[in-house]
Amino acid sequence: MRGRTMGRWIKDQKERRKHEVRTHIAQLHAAVSVAGLAAAVAALTATSATSVNSNSNNKEETWCSKALASAASLVASHCIELAEDMGAEHEQILAVVNSATITRTNGDIMTLTAAAATALRGAATLRSRLQNGFATLALGDENNDEGKELNVLAALNFVFKGGQLLKLTRKGDLHWKQVSFKVNAKWQVVAKLKSKHIAGTFTKKKKYVVSGVYVEWPGRETDEDRQYFGIETSERIIHFECITKEEKHKWIEGLQHMLNCRANMARFS
Structure with missing residues (x-):
């Protein structure tokens, strides 16, 4: 009985480590998605600020647009740094940011928001399972849940492009x-x-x-x-x-x- 208990504990620890890796990957993907969204917002606000500066004589309006663009740029920079700190490859972040910054409409922003929200929700689900005692959960269920989240992201990106x-x-x-x-x-x-x-x-x-x-x-x-x-x-x-x-x-x-x-x-x- 003692041997079986120890064996079960070792198995649970191995499964927990696997889940920790999956959770980190999901969090990393979410961080990159949010970084892309922040970059898109920053690009749009910068374009808007340029337009306001050239077409408006209202100093307060011009200052407000510049401040908003500066704030959006700061948030985007922080999100990119966070994704890099979590282990995202520079090429991966660069590809996402370059793709996101070509957005031009509210619909583009909405689609990026939906994809980022899905990524965050998937990461939160895996993190919650880990914190609430993953060892009691079936491995088949965890693989199924994680696979669904990744499939959703891939499918959204496919039809968006x-x-x-x-x-x-x-x-x-x-x-x-x-x-x-x-x-x-x-x-x-x-x-x-x-x-x-x-x-x-x-x-x-x-x-x-x-x-x-x-x-x-x-x-x-x-x-x-x-x-x-x-x-x-x-x-x-x-x-x-x-x-x-x-x-x-x-x-x-x-x-x-x-x-x-x-x-x-x-x-x-």
Whole structure:
């Protein structure tokens, strides 16, 4: 009995160390996500301050915009330093910050906020389990919970960056579109479609508010040789075709998470 007790204790300690590593990785990812969000806010406030300085004669307004930009820059710098202190690679932080600072709209900020909130929530869940006595929990459950959080982040990033999809036109033709999905200031999921015409000299853009996602084209029989899905918008159902099953899964998973995130965050707005 003593040997079994000691063996169980040793096993529990090993599992706890594994969970500590997972928790640290989740906290590190959350810190990098928040750093990216802070950098995006700092970039937008700096741009806004420049615009105010050049267009306003109100000294108080100019001073306020400069102070806000300076504060945002300080917060972003601190978040980046914190992520580095936690062990994040410089290249990793640089890539996230560079990607975040190209944001231009409120929707971009909302999407980054949703991703950062998900990362923080995942890290908090793992930390809570560790503090409340992880040794009593099943390893399978912990792996499942952590995997879900990481999958959510990857899916959100995938649909936020977007990619090339074949879109079915009203006439039944398939045309290539650059597609991405974001959350706007009203917490709505918005699909952005872009297509180039006349050898790339003219770009056509279209936006749709998304209310649902279909794993197949509604009203069409399943075709094993083709991968397609649909989105429900306020105007109509839009049909897309993918190249591979893996790509289709990423689009659907990311959209479902974004719609769920929108529903959850809308309750607090």
